[in-house]
Amino acid sequence: MAATGVSANRLELLQIADAVAREKNIEKEIVIEAIEEAIQKGAKSRYGAHHDIRAKIDPKTGELALTRHVTVVEDDWRPEDELEEFNDSALVRLKDASKRDPEAFVGKEYIEELPPFEFGRVQTQMARQVVMGKVREAERERQYEEFKDRVGEIVNGTVKRVEYGNVIVDLGRGEGIMRRDQSIPREIFNIGDRIRTYIYDVRPEAKGPQVMLSRAHPGFMAKLFAQEVPEVYDGVIEIRAAARDAGSRAKMAVLSNDSSIDPVGACVGMRGSRVQAVVAELQGEKIDIIQWNNDEPTFIVNALAPAEVSKVVLDEEADRVEVVVPDEQLSLAIGRRGQNVRLASQLTGWQIDIITESQDSERRQKEFAERTQLFQDALDVDEVIAQLLVTEGFATVEDLAYVEAYEISDIEGFDEETAEELQARARDFLDRQAAEQDAKRKELGVEDGVLEVPGVTLPMAVALGEGGVKTVEDLADLATDEVRGGFEVRNGERVRVPGVLESFNLSQEDAEMLILQARVAAGWIDASELPQPEPEEAYEEGFEGEDYMAEAEQLFEGSSDAGAEAADDASDASGEEADDASAEDR
Structure with missing residues (x-):
């Protein structure tokens, strides 16, 4: 739109709109609207910014209509902003309009056609900025709509440029960016190279939608298998989880919905033909394909392959799992630089701790010795009797004190009299311990009402007192993290903050119920508000x-x-x- 007037050839505007629409791959109507807005701005700079001037281009003939509009409003009409003055160039009050037009009414518009005018240098520059701005906005919107539903797809493109390790990829109807950390290490791309990437995110940002590409994402490997393995593409075999150390090693868990099809064999292919096609695309990345299993321990054992596992102990509260492996399998289970256990952890979603059989044995021996010493000290018995009790599964003095007497007398070498004597000594010990703890509670200033809160034991009351919680109201005012322990950010670092009852290993639900019971006891809430079990x-x-x-x-x-x-x-x-x-x- 050079220094052309609005009286220029009518078809010229349509030709410009059509050319821009084809070049930017946007709708022609959007370009026409942008030109109309540009002409409106130019006209307002010519006739005055307060005027309500509108431009309309006929999309078929290219005919331009430039008009000024004046709207009738109420006599007491006020602008939304009280500091703003009444715009008498675009608005007219009903009483003033009625003097010139007896048929005037609120909302009536008076339209005046304006003559063509020549665009000066300032108006031309302004119009150009308006058109380009609207076109860019439309292009961004079109690109976002184009790619927002394609997250999780593999796309082909051409390397457009490389900036500080980030690769800009021309995708045909837009462009995407593959950041350095999303590329496979040691992979080098040059301008013009063909590239296959995975769309893992599309973000609408002010400078335009960011189509985020990756070759390191686990989804890229999964989609490559879907292209190479018909059973995966058809949904007969599901890829339930995947984890990658890009360019080095990956693990993938698969499940077959058809019992006659081996999911691992189908993904590997005849002589490894299918998996090798994926490996070639991933620059030689080694891929472990394992069978998915709904049984968590079994799945964890599979995920740690090729290492052998002796025992798995789950801690569902903390989402952690302890895995015991033979001593000679430790390095294999951990993998080079911890790679095997890290990938297995990502694949299963569990935090995996690996120990050897000898370490497990040492720990069990230590626990056995500690429990033996506990019974010796508490019951004043010799080592042999204490060891017998531990061997039979008694872990604490409470276990011994409150079981049925026959469970002790049935132990080889024990009789009913021995059982009664051991239980009497155990109860005496617990009574002495309770008396000491109660004295300590009182010394700490913990009120009796705290002990009356359901769920609070005497050792808990002592721990609460040591943590400065001395009244029912103090307990009721706590948060669950203050009870169980949690994390908080200090000086930009995530720091562990201990809880007053952290040593008791309360679950989240138990901690919440303890606080709620304290609030009931304090009169803050009614007992009916407590969650009721089904x-x-x-x-x-x-x-x-x-x-x-x-x-x-x-x-x-x-x-x-x-x-x-x-x-x-x-x-x-x-x-x-x-x-x-x-x-x-x-």
């Missing part, structure tokens, strides 16, 4: 054996059918538990 949960999880059956009858009292079902279920459960116990004994 009847089925209380029925299924709360009791075992004969107690289980008795509680079931109470829960379903009043309904003979329901009571019968509960009793039957309880009987089945009791039988299953007996079977399990027998299996463990065997």
Whole structure:
């Protein structure tokens, strides 16, 4: 749009709009709207910015209509901003309009056609900026709409430029960026190279949508397998998880929805043909394909392959798992620079701690010695008796004090008199310990009401006192992180903050319930606001054996059918538990 007037050839505007629309791959109507806005701005700079001037171009003929509009408003109309003056160039009050037009009414528009005018240098520059700005905005919007639904796809493109290790890729209808950390190490690209990448994110930003590309993302490997393995493409085989150390090694867990198809074999292919095609694209990256399993311990064992695993211990509260491996398998399980265990952790979603059988044995021996010493000191017995108790599964003095006497007398070499004496000594020890703890609680200034809060034990009360929590209100005012411990950011670093009851290993739910019970005791909330367990949960999880059956009858009292079902279920459960116990004994 050079120093052409609005009276220029009508088709010239349409030709300009058509050329720009084709070049930028946007709708022609958007370009026409941009030209209209540019002409409006030029006209306002010519006639005055307060005028309501509108330009309209006929998309078929190119005819331009330039008009000035004046709208009738209420007599008491005020601008939204009280500091703003009434714009009498674009608005007219009803009383003033009625003097010239008896048929005037609020909302009526008076339209005046304006004559063509020549664009000066300033108007031309302004119009150019307006058009280019609108076109760029439309281009960004079109690019975002083009790619926003393609996240998770593999796209082909051409390297447009390389900036500080970041690769700008021409994708045809837009461009994307592959940052240095998303490329495979040691891969070098030159301008004009063809490249296959994975779209892992599309972000709408002020300077335009950012199409984020990657060749290091686990999804890139998964999509490559979908291209090479028809069963994956058809959904017969699912890739349930993937983890990569780009350019070096990867692990992928697969699951077959057809029992007749081996998912690992299908992904490997005849003589490894399918997996080798993917490996070639990933610059020789070694890929371990393992079978997915819904059983977490089994899946973790599979994920640590090729290392052999002796034992797996899950800590679901902390999402951690302890894996015991033979001593000679330790380096294989950890992998070079921790690669094997790191990839297995990413694949399974568990934090994996690996120890050797000898370390596990040493730890168990240490625990055995500590428990033996505990029983020796608490019960004033010799080492042989203490070791027998530990061997039979007694871990604490409380375990010994409150079990049925026959569980002690049945131990080889013990009789009923011995069992009674041991339990009497255990209870005496616990009483002395409780007295000492209660004295310490009082010395710390912890009020009696804290002990009356459901869930608070005497050792907990002492720990609360040592942490400065001395009243029910103090306990009620705590947050769960202050009870269990948590993390906070200090000077930009994530720091562990201990909780007052951290040593008791309370779950998140137990800590929350403890605080809620304290708030009930403090009168802050009503007991009815406490979360109530589902009847089925209380029925299924709360009791075992004969107690289980008795509680079931109470829960379903009043309904003979329901009571019968509960009793039957309880009987089945009791039988299953007996079977399990027998299996463990065997």
